[in-house]
Amino acid sequence: MSDTNGPRVLLKRIRVWLAVFIVCLVLSGATAFPLVTELRLAEEALSSWAAPVGDAFPGLAEWMQRVREGTDAADAQYPFLLYGTDWLAFAHLVIAVAFYGPYRDPVRNIWVIEFGMIACVGIIPLALICGPIRDIPFWWSVIDMSFGVFGIVPLLVVRRMIKRLEALQSVGAP
DSSP, rough: OOOTTHHHHHHHHHHHHHHHHHHHHHHHHHHHHHHHHHHHHHHHOOOOOOOOHHHHHEEEHHHHHHHHHHHHHHHHHHHHGGHHHHHHHHHHHHHHHHHHHHHHHHHHHHHHHHHHHHHHHHHHHHHHHHHHTTTTOHHHHHHHHHHHHHHHHHHHHHHHHHHHHHHHHHHHOO
């Protein structure tokens, strides 16, 4: 990699990683809006075309049924409770917007990457503490914690690339 193309190529790679991360945050947030419908579809799937999965993991099928029944009851009798998942969705969308800063100027906005890494780490204690309090099965908490693990990986990669970009820029600066 030559000195003139190095920073440009690195910047492009950083932006690709960030674009994927932003899209995943947006999709994750957008799926929290139609929660009642999604749970109905998931339960139907586990008893029809995805029945082998439900048969292999009966706890999953039982959990989906329980959660679907709970959201149906909340939707019918206490729809304001589902407003919390609307705010969850909104938070994902707002956080995704924050990552536009490092997309635009990664070196100057590396703090957003580090903030995201802290948030990913914070998922672990949240799931371990709140999961049992809310009667969430441990295996589901493990799934929740995996979002932190899978989320931090691209952020670690991006942070490392930003540090390399910063070094390249300081070498090329007059």
